[in-house]
Structure formats: structure tokens, C-alpha cells
Amino acid sequence: xxxxxxxxxxxxxxxxxxxxxxxxxxxxxxxxxxxxxxxxxxxxxxxxxxxxxxxxxxxxxxxxxxxxxxxxxxxxxxxxxxxxxxxxxxxxxxxxxxxxxxxxxxxxxxxxxxxxxxxxxxxxxxxxxxxxxxxxxxxxxxxxxxxxxxxxxxxxxxxxxxxxxxxxxxxxxxxxxxxxxxxxxxxxxxxxxxxxxxxxxxxxxxxxxxxxxxxxxxxxxxxxxxxxxxxxxxxxxxxxxxxxxxxxxxxxxxxxxxxxxxxxxxxxxxxxxxxxxxxxxxxxxxxxxxxxxxxxxxxxxxxxxxxxxxxxxxxxxxxxxxxxxxxxxxxxxxxxxxxxxxxxxxxxxxxxxxxxxxxxxxxxxxxxxxxxxxxxxxxxxxxxxxxxxxxxxxxxxxxxxxxxxxxxxxxxxxxxxxxxxxxxxxxxxxxxxxxxxxxxxxxxxxxxxxxxxxxxxxxxxxxxxxxxxxxxxxxxxx
Numbered sequence: 001x002x003x004x005x006x007x008x009x010x011x012x013x014x015x016x017x018x019x020x021x022x023x024x025x026x027x028x029x030x031x032x033x034x035x036x037x038x039x040x041x042x043x044x045x046x047x048x049x050x051x052x053x054x055x056x057x058x059x060x061x062x063x064x065x066x067x068x069x070x071x072x073x074x075x076x077x078x079x080x081x082x083x084x085x086x087x088x089x090x091x092x093x094x095x096x097x098x099x100x101x102x103x104x105x106x107x108x109x110x111x112x113x114x115x116x117x118x119x120x121x122x123x124x125x126x127x128x129x130x131x132x133x134x135x136x137x138x139x140x141x142x143x144x145x146x147x148x149x150x151x152x153x154x155x156x157x158x159x160x161x162x163x164x165x166x167x168x169x170x171x172x173x174x175x176x177x178x179x180x181x182x183x184x185x186x187x188x189x190x191x192x193x194x195x196x197x198x199x200x201x202x203x204x205x206x207x208x209x210x211x212x213x214x215x216x217x218x219x220x221x222x223x224x225x226x227x228x229x230x231x232x233x234x235x236x237x238x239x240x241x242x243x244x245x246x247x248x249x250x251x252x253x254x255x256x257x258x259x260x261x262x263x264x265x266x267x268x269x270x271x272x273x274x275x276x277x278x279x280x281x282x283x284x285x286x287x288x289x290x291x292x293x294x295x296x297x298x299x300x301x302x303x304x305x306x307x308x309x310x311x312x313x314x315x316x317x318x319x320x321x322x323x324x325x326x327x328x329x330x331x332x333x334x335x336x337x338x339x340x341x342x343x344x345x346x347x348x349x350x351x352x353x354x355x356x357x358x359x360x361x362x363x364x365x366x367x368x369x370x371x372x373x374x375x376x377x378x379x380x381x382x383x384x385x386x387x388x389x390x391x392x393x394x395x396x397x398x399x400x401x402x403x404x405x406x407x408x409x410x411x412x413x414x415x416x417x418x419x420x421x422x423x424x425x426x427x428x429x430x431x432x433x434x435x436x437x438x439x440x441x442x443x444x445x446x447x448x449x450x451x452x453x454x455x456x457x458x459x460x461x462x463x464x465x466x467x468x469x470x471x472x473x474x475x476x477x478x
Contacts, residue, residue: 003151004102005039005123007067010088010109011046011056016199017109018055021209022216023236023254025055026199028062029112029212035065036116037123040099042069045088070095085146086171090159093152101153103127108146112208113195123149125188132183133175138193145196154183212237242278266300274305277313294330312347325365329372342384343368352378352396359384371406 009031011017017027035042042065046056053071060069072095085106096102105123107114118136126134132154136147148171158177175185190196199208216237217230224243227233232249235241239253242261251265255273259265263280271282272289280293283300290307293299299317306324311317315328318335326340329347334340336353342365343357355376357368366384370376374388377396388394389406398412 003127004099005037005105006096006099006102007034007037007039007042007105007107008088008092009034009042009044009107010085011044011052015052016201016205017112018052018059019205021112021205022212022234023238024062025059026112026205026208027109028059030107030109030114031059031069032063032065033114033116033119034105034107035063035067035069037105037119039067039105040102042067043092043095044069044071045092046071086159086174089150089156093156093159096152096156099152101151104150104152104155106146106148106150108198110198110200111145111147111196112199113197113211114147115192115195118190118192118195119147121191122147122188125186126151129186130184131186132178133171134186134188135171136190136196137187138190138196145190146198147196154178154181260295269300306341340368342366343370345370346372346374346390348373349376350374351376352380354379355382356380357382357384 011027017025019026031042031044044056044060046053056071060071063069072092089104089106096104103123103126105119107119122134122136125131126149131149132151134149136145138145155174155178158174161177178185194211197204197208199205213234214230216235217227217233220235220241221227221230225241226244226246228246229249233247233251235247235251235253236255236257238255239257239259241247241253241259242263244261245259245263245265247265248267248269250268252270253259253265254271257271257274257276259271259276260278260280262278263276263282265271265282266284268285269282270287274288274291274293276282276293277295277297279296281298281300282288282293283298284302286300286303286305288299288303288305288309290309291305292310294311294313294315296314297311297316299305299311300319302319303317304322305311306322308325309323309328310326311323311328312330312332314331316333316335317323317328318333320337321334322339322341323334324341326343326345328334328340328345329349331347332345332349332351334351334355338351338353338355340351340355340357342359344367345351349370349372351370352375355378358381359365359368368382368384369387371388371390371392373391375393376382376388377394377398379397380394381399382388382394383399383401386400387403388400389404389408391407392404393409394400394404395409395411395413398410400410400412404410
């Protein structure tokens with residue numbers, strides 16, 4: 001009869017296991033590798049730091065598994081991972097009584113590079129040789145890895161008589177007692193010594209993160225994703241990318257992002273928790289969060305998409321355009337220097353350069369709606385709430401404060417005034433030498449008076465007459 005398998009997942013006082021790497025806590029990688037063995041139970045010993053219980057709960061939630069996972073506070077254990085392995089086994093003994101004569105796989109949380117195939121090989125060797133205790137060892141001087149398999153019926157009766165002060169010395173005594181009792185103690189080598197390296201300080205996090213990134217990118221490449229520079233692309237563990245999509249250097253994809261096939265992600269693109277369809281092009285230095293880009297969309301360069309934005313099939317969004325909480329319709333275009341927020345834009349709309357939806361009145365956010373086929377001229381301000389009808393035209397430079405009917409032309413800007421010869425006269429006055437400032441001021445006052453009829457312009461001229469200086473003492477005025 002096959003014995004039950006229980007994983008004893010050991011947490012210590014090191015906070016590195018909670019450091020996010022590729023979108024999940026570092027310790028979750030070893031937990032996931034353990035859970036893939038499909039054990040009867042996983043006992044997570046949270047360690048003596050009770051304040052970190054919420055962190056452990058988030059770590060467990062990051063792993064998708066059908067195995068029964070139990071979080072156990074371990075206040076009795078000696079502080080520190082390496083000094084507490086035997087003590088943790090002794091603490092867990094009472095919890096393991098419901099799994100009599102089981103194989104216990106001990107896995108420290110600070111081994112994020114452990115693969116499930118390595119743990120399977122350890123357990124398989126342990127059972128095939130009929131061992132009571134089997135250690136996973138590293139190549140060369142790396143020695144024992146604090147990863148081991150044991151048979152509870154053979155080991156637990158001896159735990160009370162072995163020293164618990166230091167794990168390695170304790171295990172040496174335990175192995176000796178097992179051997180004297182006629183039990184087998186074995187070792188199995190880890191094929192890749194990198195897997196058993198502990199990540200227990202900040203220095204070790206970087207190399208571990210690089211190895212995890214390499215594994216993720218390699219797995220995607222095997223499914224047809226093209227990386228032009230795998231060493232500079234950071235793709236979160238939960239992200240998915242379709243085949244034949246090309247990832248250029250320095251791309252960052254975070255969260256449970258889904259990217260379709262045949263796309264292009266150009267340099268310095270940053271995508272967070274978004275969904276991209278097939279044949280999508282994201283040009284350089286574009287940032288998006290909680291955004292949907294449907295099939296055949298092109299965005300960027302230097303575009304920003306804030307949460308709750310959807311760009312529909314075939315639409316184009318260009319450089320220095322920002323969108324937020326907006327649906328941008330099929331085949332619509334906003335190519336330059338615009339802000340579209342809290343808006344619904346229907347199909348085939350052209351949004352000219354410098355268009356702004358003025359959605360915030362200081363108290364609340366207000367919606368803008370633009371009908372299909374509308375043309376928004378450059379430099380337009382749409383003061384929400386406002387609706388532009390289907391096929392309407394907005395003249396460039398307009399400030400629209402009221403709804404525009406379908407098929408209409410709206411012009412909302414000051415009438416242009418031209419003063420023939422004004423610039424030439426101004427230039428002559430400036431070159432006239434002494435009194436040039438006075439003539440320039442008089443002419444400026446005349447223009448202001450003609451435009452506004454304000455008597456203050458004439459006063460400006462009188463005040464300038466009173467203040468016109470002569471030559472400064474000791475200096476030549478030319």
C-alpha cells in the first residue's frame with residue numbers, strides 16, 4: 001500500500017520569502033513545487049514571527065493547488081531556519097498523527113529555485129531504497145541542503161533523544177541511531193546545485209530573481225514567443241503571451257496579463273494586469289494598467305492607459321495620449337497629445353492633436369460622449385458633461401460647453417482681429433533710439449484701447465511719460 005505524503009514547509013524569520021519577485025512572494029515558488037507532488041497535506045510552519053501571519057496567508061494564496069494547505073503558528077521553535085528543523089519536526093509530530101506511517105518531505109521556504117522534479121526524484125529514491133531518512137545534497141562543498149524525506153514511523157520515536165540545538169549535528173545523531181537500529185539512511189544528489197541555494201538575505205534575491213526570469217522566458221519561448229533579448233525582459237509568473245508575439249528589449253509585463261498571438265511589444269513597454277488581443281502593436285515607452293486592447297490595435301509611442309480603459313478593434317492611439325476609464329471605439333484615432341477621460345467614443349472618430357476632455361469640475365468626474373464618425377479638431381476642449389452627436393465637426397481651437405447635434409459644425413472661439421502694419425511700426429519705434437520706449441508704449445496703448453475701449457490704456461501712456469528717463473549719469477545711451 002502506498003504511504004501518504006505530507007509536506008512540512010518551513011518558514012523562518014527571514015523576510016526575504018515575502019519579497020515579490022515576478023509578481024508573487026519569493027517563498028511561493030518552493031511551496032508551489034511542493035504542492036505539485038500532490039501530497040495529502042501541506043503543513044506550513046509560519047515560524048516564530050506571529051506578526052507575519054497575514055504575509056503567510058498571502059503567500060499561500062499565490063499558489064494554485066488542490067492540495068490541503070494548513071498554516072500553523074510555530075512559536076515553540078528555535079528562531080532561525082537552520083537551527084530549527086528538528087524542533088519543527090517535533091512540533092509537527094502531534095499534527096501528523098492523522099497520517100500514520102507517512103513520508104514527510106521537509107522543504108524550507110527560502111529555496112525558491114527548487115523544482116518539483118527534484119523533489120519528486122528525492123521522494124522516489126527515498127521510497128525505492130526503503131530508507132527511513134534521505135537527504136538532498138548539493139554538488140561539491142554545498143553539502144546538505146536542509147531538504148529531506150523521512151518515514152514518520154521510524155524517525156519520530158527517536159526525535160526526543162537527539163540534540164535539537166543544531167540541526168546538522170542533530171541529524172547526524174539521528175542518522176547514527178537509525179543505522180544502529182537497522183534502518184537505512186541515504187543521500188541523493190541535486191542535479192542542479194543552483195536549486196538548493198538559500199535566498200536568506202537581500203544579496204541573494206537578485207540572482208534568484210534572474211534565474212526565475214530566465215525560466216519564465218524560456219517556458220514562453222518554447223511555446224513560440226520570440227524574445228529579442230531574454231535577459232532584459234521581465235514577465236510575471238502569472239502572465240501569458242501568445243505564439244509569434246515578439247518581445248523587444250526592456251519590456252516589463254506584470255500581473256495576470258494576457259497577450260494574444262502575433263503581437264509586437266517594443267522597447268520599454270510596461271504592461272500591468274491588462275488584456276491584449278491578437279496582432280496588437282505596443283510602441284516604445286507605453287504604459288498601461290487594467291486596460292483592454294482588442295485585436296489589431298496600435299498604441300504608442302509614449303502613450304499612457306490608466307485603469308478601466310478599452311481600446312476597440314482597429315483603433316489607433318498615438319504619442320503622448322492619455323486615456324482613463326474610457327471606451328475608445330473601433331477604428332477611431334487619437335494620434336497626438338490628447339487626454340481622453342471618463343469618455344465613450346464610438347467608431348470612426350478622429351480626435352485631433354491637443355484635444356482635452358475636461359472631466360473634473362473640482363467635485364466630481366463627468367462623462368463625455370462622442371458619436372460615430374465625429375471629427376474633433378485640434379486644440380479642442382470638451383467641457384463635460386457633454387455629448388457630441390454622430391458625424392458632427394468641432395472646429396479647431398474650440399471650447400465646447402454644450403451638446404452638439406449630429407451632423408453639425410460647432411465653433412467656439414474668439415474672432416480673429418488683424419492690425420495691418422502694426423508689427424512694422426513697432427519695429428521702427430524700437431529702432432528710433434531715445435524715446436523709442438515711449439513710442440512703443442503709446443502704440444501699444446492705442447491697440448489696447450481700440451480692442452477694449454478701456455481708459456486705463458491711456459493712463460498707461462501718461463504714466464510712461466512721467467517716468468521716461470533721460471540719460472543715466474556717466475553712461476552713453478545710443
